[in-house]
Amino acid sequence: MGDLKNEDEILRISKLKKAFGSNTVLSDVDLNVKKGETVVILGRSGTGKSVILKCIIGLIFPDSGSIEIFGEDFLNIKQDEKSKLRIRIGFLFQAGALYDSMTVRQNLEFPIIRQPDYKKSDLSGKVEEMLENVGLAEAIDKMPSELSGGMQKRIGLARTLMLEPEIILYDEPTTGLDPVTSNEISHLILDMQKKLNVTSLIVTHDMQCAKLVSNRIVVLKEGKFTAEGTFEELEKSEDEFVNGFFKFE
Amino acid sequence: MSSTEKVNKKESKSTLKFKLPASLEEFFAKIAGLASFAFKFFIELLKPPYEINETLKQFFMIGYKSFPLVAITGFIIGLTLTLQSIPTLDKFGAASLVPSMVALAVILEIGPVITALIFAGKIGSGIGAELGSMKVTEQIDAMEVSGTNPFKYLVVTRIFAATIMLPLLVILSDAIALFGGFLAINMFDYTSLKTFLVSAMANITFSDIIPAVTKTFLFGLSIGVVGCYEGYNASRGTESVGIAANTAVVISSLMVILIDMVMVQLSSIIF
Ligand SMILES: Nc1ncnc2c1ncn2[C@@H]1O[C@H](COP(=O)(O)OP(=O)(O)OP(=O)(O)O)[C@@H](O)[C@H]1O
Ligand SMILES: [Mg+2]
Numbered sequence: 001m002g003d004l005k006n007e008d009e010i011l012r013i014s015k016l017k018k019a020f021g022s023n024t025v026l027s028d029v030d031l032n033v034k035k036g037e038t039v040v041i042l043g044r045s046g047t048g049k050s051v052i053l054k055c056i057i058g059l060i061f062p063d064s065g066s067i068e069i070f071g072e073d074f075l076n077i078k079q080d081e082k083s084k085l086r087i088r089i090g091f092l093f094q095a096g097a098l099y100d101s102m103t104v105r106q107n108l109e110f111p112i113i114r115q116p117d118y119k120k121s122d123l124s125g126k127v128e129e130m131l132e133n134v135g136l137a138e139a140i141d142k143m144p145s146e147l148s149g150g151m152q153k154r155i156g157l158a159r160t161l162m163l164e165p166e167i168i169l170y171d172e173p174t175t176g177l178d179p180v181t182s183n184e185i186s187h188l189i190l191d192m193q194k195k196l197n198v199t200s201l202i203v204t205h206d207m208q209c210a211k212l213v214s215n216r217i218v219v220l221k222e223g224k225f226t227a228e229g230t231f232e233e234l235e236k237s238e239d240e241f242v243n244g245f246f247k248f249e
Numbered sequence: 250m251s252s253t254e255k256v257n258k259k260e261s262k263s264t265l266k267f268k269l270p271a272s273l274e275e276f277f278a279k280i281a282g283l284a285s286f287a288f289k290f291f292i293e294l295l296k297p298p299y300e301i302n303e304t305l306k307q308f309f310m311i312g313y314k315s316f317p318l319v320a321i322t323g324f325i326i327g328l329t330l331t332l333q334s335i336p337t338l339d340k341f342g343a344a345s346l347v348p349s350m351v352a353l354a355v356i357l358e359i360g361p362v363i364t365a366l367i368f369a370g371k372i373g374s375g376i377g378a379e380l381g382s383m384k385v386t387e388q389i390d391a392m393e394v395s396g397t398n399p400f401k402y403l404v405v406t407r408i409f410a411a412t413i414m415l416p417l418l419v420i421l422s423d424a425i426a427l428f429g430g431f432l433a434i435n436m437f438d439y440t441s442l443k444t445f446l447v448s449a450m451a452n453i454t455f456s457d458i459i460p461a462v463t464k465t466f467l468f469g470l471s472i473g474v475v476g477c478y479e480g481y482n483a484s485r486g487t488e489s490v491g492i493a494a495n496t497a498v499v500i501s502s503l504m505v506i507l508i509d510m511v512m513v514q515l516s517s518i519i520f
Pocket of ligand 1: 023044046485
């Protein structure tokens with residue numbers, strides 16, 4: 001784990017609430033993330049981990065609470081400023097969300113060629129490089145429907161990395177991948193933190209990945225973060241719920 | 250029990266008076282949604298940057314690919330309409346009016362409306378299903394989080410293409426229908442194409458053509474808007490894709506008929 005040089009808080013979430021009808025998903029979520037930090041969110045399936053990430057990026061509007069990113073009040077800014085901030089934030093969808101009418105190359109180029117200050121030279125070799133990172137250079141001219149679920153996920157990750165975001169929100173980056181690829185993705189996440197000082201918020205059930213990349217782990221239960229600490233701290237936790245994530249037998 | 254029940258009844262009665270039934274409320278919500286969607290289309294249409302490649306692709310997908318279906322229908326309508334009206338008009342000794350009658354019927358009413366209904370079935374459902382499945386598989390969300398504008402890329406291009414292509418298809422379909430009429434007349438006795446066209450166009454004036462063409466733009470616009478709206482606002486789950494496609498066809502077909510009625514009234518006032 002890299003030591004944190006910059007102590008600025010780049011993401012501040014406080015008192016976040018979200019209910020869908022009578023189904024209260026988030027009741028009181030608070031979380032601050034520092035620049036360059038990697039925070040892992042653990043929680044049972046269906047507890048609202050994806051909802052938290054979607055609130056942060058603005059796909060779901062919370063009922064109350066505040067979200068501050070790069071010092072901006074993200075819930076109350078204008079649409080075009082929001083778009084500008086979003087370019088600095090990467091989001092990896094749980095199911096990949098590839099554009100299925102476009103080739104892999106077009107998928108990766110899509111956001112970049114639509115930037116106002118786009119130049120052709122920005123693109124040269126970049127698509128190939130990102131695909132190399134996720135080990136799928138040969139898929140460049142394939143359609144998403146020709147790829148397996150795990151491959152689609154890795155292409156999704158490559159697409160997220162194209163815009164060189166400062167914060168990346170990963171929704172289960174290694175779920176559905178074989179152990180070798182999972183390990184490669186975990187190392188990719190780690191590399192980005194070390195080389196580019198990227199801040200990451202990762203939802204995962206993959207404890208191997210959590211152990212490798214996390215600076216801090218938070219545990220979501222009944223709409224709140226009920227436990228927080230490093231992997232080593234939580235591993236020794238007395239709490240039965242937290243303990244459940246660390247027991248493998 | 251009776252007293253509390255009475256109170257409850259009274260209360261529910263009084264609230265009912267001021268509350269719209271759920272379906273009516275949904276109906277108005279949908280109208281408002283469609284209107285603001287159309288409004289947003291015009292705003293985004295004018296704002297650069299323009300998605301030129303995608304627009305051209307949609308011209309091809311929406312216009313060119315509907316052409317065979319529209320052409321066949323137009324041909325058959327022109328042919329059958331003529332075949333059926335010849336004996337009747339012949340009884341009144343007015344067989345020479347057949348080309349003119351067919352042209353009036355096709356150009357003013359049947360061509361635009363039938364083509365638009367076919368277009369609504371093919372293109373409205375196609376757009377609804379395509380955008381609906383993009384919504385369900387989070388592709389629209391993915392565009393949004395990458396800082397691009399999915400409305401511009403997906404919606405503006407499709408509505409614009411539908412608005413431009415339908416009038417062209419109607420013109421082609423009208424021409425093919427008239428050709429069908431010409432063939433039908435030739436089954437009875439020989440007429441040259443020139444004679445046929447001259448007598449067909451004899452009773453059509455410029456003030457007939459303008460409203461007939463104007464309404465086809467509105468048909469195309471409304472089919473595009475409804476298809477995109479239904480797809481773009483599809484809810485979660487696979488079945489919502491089917492619902493989006495289906496609702497798109499139903500509503501846009503209905504809109505075609507309604508717009509047709511309003512435009513006929515309007516043009517009879519203006520011209
Ligand atoms: N757009 C939505 N509309 C209605 N309910 C939703 C919506 N999104 C999520 N939910 C509900 O919120 C709850 C949490 O969903 P979420 O997808 O965040 O779970 P999760 O923690 O990511 O689970 P998993 O680990 O299985 O991905 C679920 O009960 C889900 O039904
Ligand atoms: Mg999830």
